[in-house]
Amino acid sequence: MSRISDSPHQPSEQGELSRRGLLRAAGGLTAALALGGSAAALAGTTASAAPSTFTHPGMLHNAGDINRAKVRVAAGTDPWLSGWNRLTANSHSQSTWTNRATSVINRGGSGTQNYPQLYGDIAAAYQNALRWKVGGTEANAVCAANILNAWSTTLTAIDGDADRFLAAGIYGWQFANACELMRDYDGFDLAAAQDMLATVFYPMNNSFLTNHNDACITNYWANWDLCNMASVLAIGILNEDSAKYDQAVTYFKSGAGNGSIEHAVPYLYTDSDGYALGQWQESGRDQGHTVMGMGQMGAICEMAWNQGDDLYSYDDRRFMKAAQYVAKYNIGDDVPYTTYTWGTGQNCASSSQTVIASGSRGQIRPVWAMLHFHYNRRLYLDDKYISAMYYDLVAPEGGGGDYGTASGGYDQLGFGTLMYAK
Template identity: 25%
Template sequence: MGSVGRRVAAVLVAPLLVGLVASCGMSSQGRTVRARAKDAAFEHPGVLVSKDQLTAVRRHVDAGEQPWLQAFLDMRDSKYGSYKYEAKPYATVECPPGTRAGHGCVEEREDAIAAYTQALLWSITGKQEHADKAVQIMDAWSGKVKRHTEGNAGLQTAWAGSTWARAGEIVRHTGATWPTASVARFQGMLRTAYLPEVSRKVPDYNGNWDLVMTDAAIGIAVFLDDHKAFDDAVERFRQRVPAYFYLAKDGKVPLTPVGSTVDTPQKLTTYWFGQQRYTDGVSQETCRNFKHVGYSLAATAHIAETAWHQGVDLYSGVKDRLKAALDFHSRYQMGETAPAWLCGGRVDRNMGPDLEVALNHLEDRLDVHVPAAHRLAEQTRPAGTDDLFVSWETLTHAGNPAA
């Protein structure tokens, strides 16, 4: 077996070891962790943001505490927070790769963010108008959208689907008025127009695809109370994250995604955008640009956070990778000169608002300090939205470890 092949075997074995450790109620570091019984009822609300976290957000905002108050005001005053926001649903959302124009792609993503924004505003202010607006947006799409087409359908359904699930989860489980028939139609939309696409494995694509699709899949699974879809997303996470963020313990070359045809050193170098020297924290897309690394950092944390609220500790298996990747990219994002061995000495510093969820777990739950990422988060707070699938995470997750 070649070195790349051995990396594949390692990825296959690792999830089994994690599963054995978890079944004993212990993390890989020996700490007791929560265990979720098979087919146990899901905790609601529990897609990215928990009930306790929503309560903490209200408390911070009501007390006028920073950075939460400014984050709330930015959200409230954004176009997504307006009572006058109007949805623009499409029956078929066409999202081609490259520069060719799509149909409904921006509208779908923005409408999902608007629904989530209105849901958060409802939770914080208690104003029924916000809940009504969120329902209006979700009803508009669930009554129309049927399919997603073109080459970026997987990514589009991931971006929108992850946000739809967060919006629906808050509205449905915080006392808002949402007719049963409308809820059922929204469930049907997620199950038929989103879940099949985001459950499709794409091991030879850039890793942000697999991770963002898994983010959507696990959120939809919780909203639908779908145990199989949840378990599939958990397994996909355990396979995929170690193949995206490198650690020296992986060996001389990175792990290969399960099922991938990246099976030679030459293919691996191409897949990693020409990078040939690997150090803790470097990622598969570092030499592409930091924007896509940020997507992957955010998606990884979103998946683990949703699982955490459901009693599954995915963080323990990847916390060292997350810490290394956060530190590595934050240093260069803030201007540290890239050495010649890293991407030929040139990196694209365009990371988005992607740090808060991972930082909250590492620093506020585990007391693991990540200095560079901490400084970067403080410099860029309050984090807003990337207009894709990351929204208002200073508000929801900064200093908010509530279990």
């Protein structure tokens, strides 16, 4: 299918200011938040370079997100209170959580598969950090800091088969996000975390994005690129490293692998109601991994947004079209599908998927609040299918520990109802 223009439900951005330009003109992020992130005025052309001054907190959550959640929860207002109740009921958010830091994490291959220790502890650090930021409880801050400090001073390597690159990507961006929430807490060793992420996680992220484990460039699914891009971006923000930030943003726009935006969303359509849709690269594989992709790309877009770059709207809102497509299919509606063909292995042997996959259709993951509250509440766009997925099937969102014990239940940090509702 050829590229299409915005549907009638997605107004043109022509002539609008860039998000970063608006932030600078208005006096920075605080001024933009005071404007309420209003409509499409924040959704223009994306800047290509790292910010001259990094915003903190500025990954999945900015200061406005945190303050809004704090005020609304204290007032007992829904849906924030329902999101807060999901957080406090989660076993990972308890201040009694004890870390299980170890020097070498294995995912895949013949070694002991101990990577659940890491993703469980990251979920606990993040959830305790949220409880401290929103609820103000010191015990949760102490717990989060202890978890992050232990891993920062203990972890030296991530091992395994090719899956080690998934671990380096997913747990890299998640660990950095927990650190970002704790960066102003006296008991947290920010320098140790920055060093560990730069020396243990980043080299693996960079290796994968550069060499793809010596495989054909199209061999690995979009999520492999996306999680490693997210890790590079998050480490760039945490460490205020402009080169890493730029590396991730550049790959999002023009990278050779399946995680870059045009490769992740290869075909575009308009449905009978006039909504723009974009076929996701993993749609012929299964829906669990497809929905995972919404969370991984969503995390990249949200982190960049909080530093002044609007990747959400990049390439004519191509990601929104993909999210609408994925949501529409997963709420039970039909979507168009174009045969997807790619090269596999080291020799790029051809493989094809001729129909959309129904496996794990309707799987619930906490990825939709972020997308709905951005497109519908920040930009006032009609996100019919995303909204239906969120309100009818997902809300209020939980986090790690609420969606099963397997790794897929921890691929997202979650709690979007609490942190993104507007």
